[in-house]
Amino acid sequence: MNALPSHQTIRTRVLGTGHHVPDQVVTNADLAARMNTSHEWILKHTGIAQRRYVDSPVGSSGLGLEAARKALDNAQLSPSDIDLIIFATLSPDYFFPGSGVLLGAELGIPGVPALDVRNQCSGFVYGLQSADAMIRAGIYKRVLLVGAEVQSTGLDFSDEGRSVAVLFGDGAGAVVLGAGPADEGGIIHTILGADGRHADALICRVPSSRRFPAQITAETLASRDQYPQMNGRKVFKNAIRTMRDLCRQILADTGHSLDDISLIIPHQANLRISQLVQESLGVEPERFYNNIDRYGNTTAAALPIALDECRRTGRVDTGDKVLLVAFGSGFTWGAALMEL
Numbered sequence: 001m002n003a004l005p006s007h008q009t010i011r012t013r014v015l016g017t018g019h020h021v022p023d024q025v026v027t028n029a030d031l032a033a034r035m036n037t038s039h040e041w042i043l044k045h046t047g048i049a050q051r052r053y054v055d056s057p058v059g060s061s062g063l064g065l066e067a068a069r070k071a072l073d074n075a076q077l078s079p080s081d082i083d084l085i086i087f088a089t090l091s092p093d094y095f096f097p098g099s100g101v102l103l104g105a106e107l108g109i110p111g112v113p114a115l116d117v118r119n120q121c122s123g124f125v126y127g128l129q130s131a132d133a134m135i136r137a138g139i140y141k142r143v144l145l146v147g148a149e150v151q152s153t154g155l156d157f158s159d160e161g162r163s164v165a166v167l168f169g170d171g172a173g174a175v176v177l178g179a180g181p182a183d184e185g186g187i188i189h190t191i192l193g194a195d196g197r198h199a200d201a202l203i204c205r206v207p208s209s210r211r212f213p214a215q216i217t218a219e220t221l222a223s224r225d226q227y228p229q230m231n232g233r234k235v236f237k238n239a240i241r242t243m244r245d246l247c248r249q250i251l252a253d254t255g256h257s258l259d260d261i262s263l264i265i266p267h268q269a270n271l272r273i274s275q276l277v278q279e280s281l282g283v284e285p286e287r288f289y290n291n292i293d294r295y296g297n298t299t300a301a302a303l304p305i306a307l308d309e310c311r312r313t314g315r316v317d318t319g320d321k322v323l324l325v326a327f328g329s330g331f332t333w334g335a336a337l338m339e340l
Helices: 028-032 039-046 060-075 099-107 120-136 159-165 196-201 218-222 232-254 271-281 299-313
Strands: 010-020 024-027 050-053 084-088 114-117 142-149 171-181 186-194 263-266 321-328 332-339
Touching (some): 060 084, 060 099, 084 099, 099 142, 114 120, 120 321, 142 299, 196 232, 232 271, 263 271
Parallel strands (some): 084 142, 263 321
Antiparallel strands (some): 321 332
C-alpha cells in the first residue's frame, strides 16, 4: 500500500482531456463473417456490440496525436506548454523506439522528454501516478499523459483465436496534467500493484528476447505465439476480486466512502466484470460508467477515453470525485481517486 503524503500544498489537476477513435466501425456481425462466432454470443459473454479498427497504416502514436491535440485544446494550451510526455501502450509503433518520442516529434516539441509505460490495461493509472509524483515534486509543470492502442493489426481472426480477438479495439485517450492548489481538487491518491506469478494468464510471447537463437522464425510463426493468448476464467476471477478490493482500499486510505464518489470508471475489459464489481460494492449501476459496448477493450486507452467522454457529456463536472480502477496483464492493477 502506498502511504499518503503527510501534507500536500499542491495537487496534480486535470487541465484537459481528449480522445480519438478510428472511423471504421466493426460490428459483431462483421467478425462473425470471419470467424465461427455470432453477435449474440459476443454480446452475451462480453457486452461488446462493436469496436473501432484502423483502416490505414497508422500506429498508436498516430491515434495518440489526435487525442493529444484535443486534450491540449480542451486545456487551452499548446504543445510548447508541455514539458513531459508519458505514453502508455501495449501496441507501440515499433519494438523500439517508444511511441512517446514519435508523438513528441509529431507535436513539434523536440527536447521534451518522453516516457513509455508498458503496463497494458493498467498502464494509464501507472502513468498517472508517475505524472502526479513528478508534478508534486516540482520536476515538471505540465505533463501530457496518453493511452493509445492499435490492436486490430495484431489479432488472431481464426477460430482458434476468436475468444480473444472479439474483445479488443483501437483508440486513444489523453489527459493534460498540471499543478494546482491542494484545496482546488486534483489527484487525491493512487494505488498500484503487480503479481508476475500470473504472467502466463494473459500474454503475447513474440517477439521475445527469450527466443534463441532467433526471435522470429517460421517455427515461431507456426506456433501462433505472435498473437495474444488468455486464460479467460483466471483473468475474469482475479479482475473482479482485485478491482473490488482496490476500490475499497483507496476509499479507506483517503477516508472517503462510496457516497462521496460521483462516478466509478472501471477498465473496460468485459461488461460482466464491471457489473460484478459494481454489484459487489453495492453501487447503483448509474454510478458505474461503461462504454465497452461501443469500443471494446482499448487497453491503456480505455480509462482516458471514458474520462473524456464523461467530462464532455456532463456525466461529471467540476468538484465531482471520480474513481478510476484497472486490472490487466502481468497481472498489474491500479486505482486513482481524483476531484475534478
